[in-house]
Amino acid sequence: MRIHHHPLSGHAHRVVLFANLAGINHTLVDVDLLSGEHKKPPFLSLNPFGQVPVIEDGDTVIADSNAILVYLSRKYAPEWLPSEAALEAQVQKFLSFAAGPIANGPAAARLITVFGADLDASRAAAAAAQALERLEAHLEGRAWLVGEQPCIADIAVYSYTAHAPEGNISLEPYPNVRAHLKRIEDLPGFVGMPKTAAGLAA
Template identity: 70%
Template sequence: MSNAIRIHSFPLSGHCHRVQLFAGLTGIGHELVPVDLAAGEHKRDPFLALNPAGKVPVIEDGDVVIADSTAILVYLARKYAPDWLPADAVGEARVQRFLSLAANEIANGPAAARLVTVFGAELDAERAKATATYAFDLLEGHLTGRTWLVGDRATIADVAIYSYTAHAPEGNVSLEPYPQVRAFLKRVEDLPGFVAMPSTPVGLAA
């Protein structure tokens, strides 16, 4: 895989999973480079030379280095899989709406709730669950009568939303009230090239 991108990643991170999932769905050749977060590998060189913020994921594509899962999805779509990011202004704006949802309400909702239960993070679990409810209520309404979040095919919007939504139950956030969301998750999982993120029993990684 001499032409493969390198994905610096942690297997239990939904942000990292988005990148790996997108690479799998689009057939982008890649090599996973594990980063030992427990040992603090992400907070020292040589990792900090790639991302001074000290966070995963980071990709290397030849001489190009990009951090942040959303930025990576946009880059990979534009360069390798343009069908996954609309080129028209309206379509791109609609995708951006869900990239923003993923970076805000999803990150501060189900992702934060999962950080509490799985990793023992000192965050406000009830606030995170309330934010998750708000986000999933929005998604449930939007997905009614729709197959995908934007347009008539999967885009990076669906990839960005999938990982932490699918793993919301690990943060004690039930998906039972959201049949449209659960059906959406199943559609993503049925796509060719789908890659699952490992499930983590509560407290295992704490």
């Protein structure tokens, strides 16, 4: 399996992290976002939206990080996606949380400081605070987001939450969140996303 990614993309890191945690054999293909490689025909033939990550698994091509997590867990690591209906619904809720509040909060804040995105920093900070407060409350008395073991929900929220300080978002007020991140980092096969000297991490 080939994973088309950029090392500093949190969306791509989700997929790389999960492939490593689940022991899925893969090859990384770097996509040069700064030169606009993702907006050129060769890459657009894989993903017309021009975004990383994209995987090629034989003849199957899938874009969108959360869709890829679902696909990989279904095909290669079913223990990472609960089959019980209510628990699976909870997983889907957190995939939406990663695509919504996390993307609009910590991820957007980091886009500003790391990539110079023309976004509203105060709005991103407010969204990040709201998302992290919800996450902190949900994790009270819990080790994992859904059920009694790690699943793709935990992976989906990890990357941008862990790197929130790069976007000037402090994690100090959120002990449950920090403990959750540490549990993920302690899993066998964990690989981190490269850190940047931006924001509070500067």
